[in-house]
Amino acid sequence: MRWSTLVPTLLLAAAAILPSRAQSSGVAIELVLRDSVFLPGEEIPVGVRISNLAGRPLTFGSSSNWLIFYAESKQGDIVSRTGHVPVEGEFTLESAKAGTKWWNIQPAFDLTQSGNYLIYAEVRLPDWSQREVSEPVSITIQPARNMWESTFGVPPADPSVSSEPEIRRYALQAATRDRERRLYARVTDESSTQIYRVVYLDRLLSFANPDQQLDNSSRLHVLFQTGGSSYTYCVLDPSGELVIRQRHDIVPGSRPRLAKNDDGTIAVAGGKRAPTVIDIPPYVPPPAATNSDPSAVSVTNAPSTGSSTDKKSTREERRKKRRESTEKQ
Numbered sequence: 001m002r003w004s005t006l007v008p009t010l011l012l013a014a015a016a017i018l019p020s021r022a023q024s025s026g027v028a029i030e031l032v033l034r035d036s037v038f039l040p041g042e043e044i045p046v047g048v049r050i051s052n053l054a055g056r057p058l059t060f061g062s063s064s065n066w067l068i069f070y071a072e073s074k075q076g077d078i079v080s081r082t083g084h085v086p087v088e089g090e091f092t093l094e095s096a097k098a099g100t101k102w103w104n105i106q107p108a109f110d111l112t113q114s115g116n117y118l119i120y121a122e123v124r125l126p127d128w129s130q131r132e133v134s135e136p137v138s139i140t141i142q143p144a145r146n147m148w149e150s151t152f153g154v155p156p157a158d159p160s161v162s163s164e165p166e167i168r169r170y171a172l173q174a175a176t177r178d179r180e181r182r183l184y185a186r187v188t189d190e191s192s193t194q195i196y197r198v199v200y201l202d203r204l205l206s207f208a209n210p211d212q213q214l215d216n217s218s219r220l221h222v223l224f225q226t227g228g229s230s231y232t233y234c235v236l237d238p239s240g241e242l243v244i245r246q247r248h249d250i251v252p253g254s255r256p257r258l259a260k261n262d263d264g265t266i267a268v269a270g271g272k273r274a275p276t277v278i279d280i281p282p283y284v285p286p287p288a289a290t291n292s293d294p295s296a297v298s299v300t301n302a303p304s305t306g307s308s309t310d311k312k313s314t315r316e317e318r319r320k321k322r323r324e325s326t327e328k329q
Contacts, residue, residue: 026054029123031137032100037177039144039184040112041195043104046137048121051098058125061090070120071109074138079117080110112195114143144173144184147210151190152218154238168196168238170220172210181206183224187240197240202232211257216264219243223258223268231256233268245280248273 032047048067052058060066067087071079085108093099111117118136125132149171156163167190175182183204187196203226204210210224220236226247233256235244248256248271256271275283 027052027058027123027125027132029121029132029134031119031121031134033137033139036138037140037142038106038111039173039175039186039198040114040141041186041188041198042106042184042200043198044106044111044139045102046105046119046121047100047102048123048134049098049100050093050123052093052095055095057092057094059090059092060123061088063124064088066124068122068124069103069105069108070122071105071111072118072120074116074118081108082110083108111141114141116140142175142177144175146171147174147183148172148212149192150214152214152220152238155218170212170214170236172212172222173198174204183210183222185220185222185234185236185240185242187236187238199236199240199242201234201242201245202226213258213260213266215260215266221258221266223248223256230274231271242280245278246273247276247279 028051030049030051032049034045034047038044046069050060064084064087067085069085073079085103085105087103091099091101105119117139119139120136121134123132123134124130149169151167151169153165154168156165169188169190169192171186171188171192173184173186175184181204183201184198185201186198188194189196201222202224205225205227208225210222212220212222214220218238222234222236223231226232229250231248231250233244233246233248234242237243246268248268250256251272254270254272256268258266259269260266275285
């Protein structure tokens, strides 16, 4: 069993005498992925699907080691741990039910080298001296090309305290995935050895180069073309959190661009904002304009002048006058 290279040696004897999967315990586990290709430092969401056929409700998450993830290279080398996936949080799965919970395993393993890896998970069954180990899923760590990078100082949490500034580094990276060129933002320490966060921004046209600027709060502003007439505007804070994402379109005679204000802030000038359902923060339309003057009359409700009805009445009056004039003669 390949997973034997991943579990501690003291567990091998116990694992060897366990009956096969759900046939004895009534519990089966399976790992599921939304994607299988990631950049170094990018979040790796892994779903653990548990099927309960034990004939009774089962409670999980009451301890910090009920679920353990493992990683190894395709060559069988164990991947070094850099932490543990926090799996606390109790939940109950009813009999004959299946459920899936998701965890980001990226912070727990040193997956910075490009290549192919296998991910496993082990579930320790509550109240039983048994364990279930999933079949492996395969992921690929993909290299990326740096398009731009710059160091910056992290603003202090307390401006009144004088201390040596912490220096970090922003980088914009391009990678091709599913035949699509994509743009990512990365935040690392000054030497780029420790990755704090990698964030996917949007697709990037093959001929386009992003425009980027830092504001007076060390936030990174990025504007880049995603379509023939559309741009995506993103803002990241020094921790790598994506705090703004918007779409801006080209209009005749005006193209979106980054503009720095006198106070050091940055905004998009030109073009036209085009709200989308994936905006960050969610787009809130401005309140509808209302007329506070009760005596004012809406234009749409105002009586029309020169209408066909008015013209018809005028013709009838003229004909009547002509008939009356003829009768008098």
